[in-house]
Amino acid sequence: MGIVERKIRHKEEVRSGILAAAWNMVITDGWQSLSIRKIADAIEYSIPVIYNHFENKEAILLEFSIEGFQKLACTLSRAKGLHQLPEDQLYEMADAYWEFAFENKEYYQLMFGLGIPACEMVNQVSEMKEMTSILISTIKEALALAKNTEADYFLKFHTYWSILHGLVSIEMIEKDGKPDQLKKMILKDAMQGFVKSLML
Amino acid sequence: MGIVERKIRHKEEVRSGILAAAWNMVITDGWQSLSIRKIADAIEYSIPVIYNHFENKEAILLEFSIEGFQKLACTLSRAKGLHQLPEDQLYEMADAYWEFAFENKEYYQLMFGLGIPACEMVNQVSEMKEMTSILISTIKEALALAKNTEADYFLKFHTYWSILHGLVSIEMIEKDGKPDQLKKMILKDAMQGFVKSLML
């Protein structure tokens, strides 16, 4: 008697229906506008049904976040397989990482809690340009000896800031705070690498 | 007649009272739990009064965001002033940037929309470790020739990932998307610098 099978099949249909509806809304209007009520509306079930499949809203987000990390891990693995030399692998993986992030913006933003509150704001903040100009002028001075174009400065500035912002972001995401001494070492190491690469 | 002066003084008192109450709540319970109602409650005024001073909730956040960027720009400027050589300035500024971010977590998180939705999640995602291990193993292989400790791998991995995550984050924050070609150049430049620094 495949009755029980039909039941769990139906249950999974509803479950994937929830995810599909949710994903549809995310693609259309972003993570911010995802709501339980709208999902319930889309799947034509009442609200509490959703709570039979997911403990809460965050559980749905977690589902997508896991999916995102799976995809990313897979992408990196494939990229690595294209080369033998670790250097080449690092280039390829960086490329793949970057590509993934922008071809799967929704995933990436969810995975790393990105640009949700300040997204619309940061660009209005003129004070940010002040900060930017301090950084970029120092980069210029650091590269003054060699012959560099304006584009070079821009690239180096971006790298410099990205290292900092990336270090900070990842550190803040991680729950278990590292010892201060280790944190300092991470920063120092990253900066030494950058400055070395600046001086050719 | 200082009547009008008293009025605008009072108005500014209310305004700064709103900000003070808001900041207090942010320090205590984070950005997520900031609410107009709670602010109104704290300053012992009704809700609409807040809308006489700020257009909406985001405007209050914007106020703090601007404050944050001002502080950061000031901090960087002071750090730069401590040295003459641009290399030293870059080190010092990186240090100051880092220090600022973690001594003003609330500011930094707001400024760059950080770790809000996924903060509690990312650490639960075991799939992230899969991605991490791919990266770290490749770093290991890249450094295999020289004699390195486990700590060295860890540091390089952090730098590598931070560059990527930082680049992506900043790119996503910025409203005006750069041309794809330029994006590619930014990534390439950052990666070349990193790999160069890897090879001493």
Added chain:
DNA sequence: TACTTTTGCTAACACTGTTAATAATTTTAA
């Protein structure tokens, strides 16, 4: 057919940001 279990729904709770209409107060003018 009667009982039990699963399943789904209604309705509510406790919140959120925002605003229209109204009352109270204060300032200005007669």
Added chain:
DNA sequence: TTAAAATTATTAACAGTGTTAGCAAAAGTA
């Protein structure tokens, strides 16, 4: 001093949000 005007603050509501207790309906079992 009194009446009109302008400012200021309030109440009450709208339109949302996530979440859940209690109840009705359907389905499976005896």
